[in-house]
Amino acid sequence: MKLSANEEYGLRCLVRLAYAGFEERALTIPEISQAEGVSPAYAAKILRVLRKGGFVKAARGKEGGYTLARPAASIRIGDVIDALGGRLFESDFCDTHAGQAPICTRSVDCSVRSLWRAVQVAVDQVLSKTTLRDLLQNEEEMNSWVRTIPGANGLRLIQ
Amino acid sequence: MKLSANEEYGLRCLVRLAYAGFEERALTIPEISQAEGVSPAYAAKILRVLRKGGFVKAARGKEGGYTLARPAASIRIGDVIDALGGRLFESDFCDTHAGQAPICTRSVDCSVRSLWRAVQVAVDQVLSKTTLRDLLQNEEEMNSWVRTIPGANGLRLIQ
DNA sequence: GCTAATCTATACTTAATAGTCAAGATTACT
């Protein structure tokens, strides 16, 4: 019951891009990777997933980089998590159990299943209601944030 | 954001042992593994974790097997999940980030952190309130359940 | 004490996830 690295880093990348979007600025892979403390190659891998999920768009060549594909308020965190690593119980244990026959007919399984469903609902209530916009600080903080981003040196972060 | 195999199977084993406890009966590894559709070796591995976590106790030799170490009502599912695979965000990303320096000073991290904390709270509210007893069906069902367990042939499950 | 049934422990293999590398494709600017 863990958050995958993809989910953690992917969401963080989106938050950074959302902030950068306030000054209509694209972020490059070197910038993002430095800011997140991961290798450029790994950042690229994560961003590919986000692009295929329709959350970010990329521009190649000089002056290129990544931007959000749509407004932060329209990006539900639940959808992001889905794209980055899947929900908690996607492979419903009650329908197919490691490729074997269904085991839902066993009472014990169904009681456990109900519990997972309750957890799933609890998680969804948080993740589906929250948008990327909800993760951003208030406007002043945003301004102080984006002002600290220098041109070519990667993100220089506020303390 | 997935449930690990250990967590899924481990909890199921506990539910079975709770039912078996109603007729003061120990379940052997072959019985449990057959009922859960996993190999005996794998079942043994999971049961070891449960034993070290203090949820079950084992008796060796003939007539041996596993039983719950304490009443089902005193076993919180949250504790079981902890023992079997850890909670969602045990390695708090804000304190130590892949062995690097703390990154909590970066605003972006803290907003993401707040979200995970909210998810964590939501999950805990379900898992910490639920005990193993809560996962058992009502008494009549229990009786029909245990009556279907034959002596030496492994669990024969109700349909 | 012997035997069969049981758990215990460690090491091993396989599969999935995390993370890296290198070569290629696109674009802005000159």
Place this chain on the structure above:
DNA sequence: AGTAATCTTGACTATTAAGTATAGATTAGC
């Protein structure tokens, strides 16, 4: 057109989780 900055892709390696195998230790009953 040339060049440097950028993303794109697929294959590769490393680490962790999942699952297996084997040999050993304990116990009940004879």
